[in-house]
Amino acid sequence: MTQTVNLPGGTALPLIGFGTWELRSGTAYESVRAALEIGYRHVDTATLYKNEEDVGRAVKDSGVDREQVFVTTKLHPRDARHARRALETSLRQLDTGYVDLWLVHWPTGSEELVPTWKELLSAKSAGLARNVGVSNYSTAQIDQLTEATGEQPAVNQISWSPVRHDPARLDEHRRRGIVVEGYSGLKNTDLSDPVLTEIAQRHGVTPAQVVLRWHLEHDIVILPRSSRRERIASNFDLEGFELTGEDVAAIDALT
Numbered sequence: 001m002t003q004t005v006n007l008p009g010g011t012a013l014p015l016i017g018f019g020t021w022e023l024r025s026g027t028a029y030e031s032v033r034a035a036l037e038i039g040y041r042h043v044d045t046a047t048l049y050k051n052e053e054d055v056g057r058a059v060k061d062s063g064v065d066r067e068q069v070f071v072t073t074k075l076h077p078r079d080a081r082h083a084r085r086a087l088e089t090s091l092r093q094l095d096t097g098y099v100d101l102w103l104v105h106w107p108t109g110s111e112e113l114v115p116t117w118k119e120l121l122s123a124k125s126a127g128l129a130r131n132v133g134v135s136n137y138s139t140a141q142i143d144q145l146t147e148a149t150g151e152q153p154a155v156n157q158i159s160w161s162p163v164r165h166d167p168a169r170l171d172e173h174r175r176r177g178i179v180v181e182g183y184s185g186l187k188n189t190d191l192s193d194p195v196l197t198e199i200a201q202r203h204g205v206t207p208a209q210v211v212l213r214w215h216l217e218h219d220i221v222i223l224p225r226s227s228r229r230e231r232i233a234s235n236f237d238l239e240g241f242e243l244t245g246e247d248v249a250a251i252d253a254l255t
Helices: 027-038 052-061 077-094 113-125 139-149 167-176 194-203 207-217 229-236 245-252
Strands: 004-006 012-014 042-044 070-075 101-104 132-135 155-159 179-183
Touching (some): 012 070, 027 042, 027 052, 042 052, 052 077, 077 101, 101 113, 101 155, 113 132, 113 139, 132 139, 167 179, 194 207, 194 245, 207 229, 207 245
Parallel strands (some): 042 070, 101 132, 132 155, 155 179
Antiparallel strands (some): 004 012
């Protein structure tokens, strides 16, 4: 059973998601199919990735009920002035009536920050997105959205890894009840670091699995990406071991 965290509206968000950045046509389809067969129930895409059609087809062809798969896509800031149209295009590409989470991929210009957020809230009210959030936003920008509308993002998807671990920033999100999704956790990590290799050897797992498990110990959603089935499987296989408090502290200290 995949570990989940509850979003403010009550939706269960699987902590292990499958990222699709840089997975092009064909590869994205096969990779998402493999991920769903392995047990992933959370798939992350974006307008920018140009693979929404492959992702949607993979979900449909997987045989897994649509309600069981948490699908995220993202609005490119350049589309902010016609956000609803952009989402409708994404939904056509994905061939679904709604997404489980719609994010603004990066902050827009300051004048469009709040109007864009209002467009996301409108889409949520219309049932086109069950949850809405942001990506790459600062806490100050999030507070600006909340103060203007009375509704805060459910999620902030940001770059996160041991060397970018920021307890204060994590606490800022926790106090606001905002879920942190971390991306590029493996890409931005030296997997040959002795701290990671020693922990991995002791637990009989790979350094990559140690890093991903470390995210989960901090309740940070992970979005590992791969086009290799064995890697997709190992990135998901994180239940058979637990990091000790000393392990987590040692990885935290890699910053």
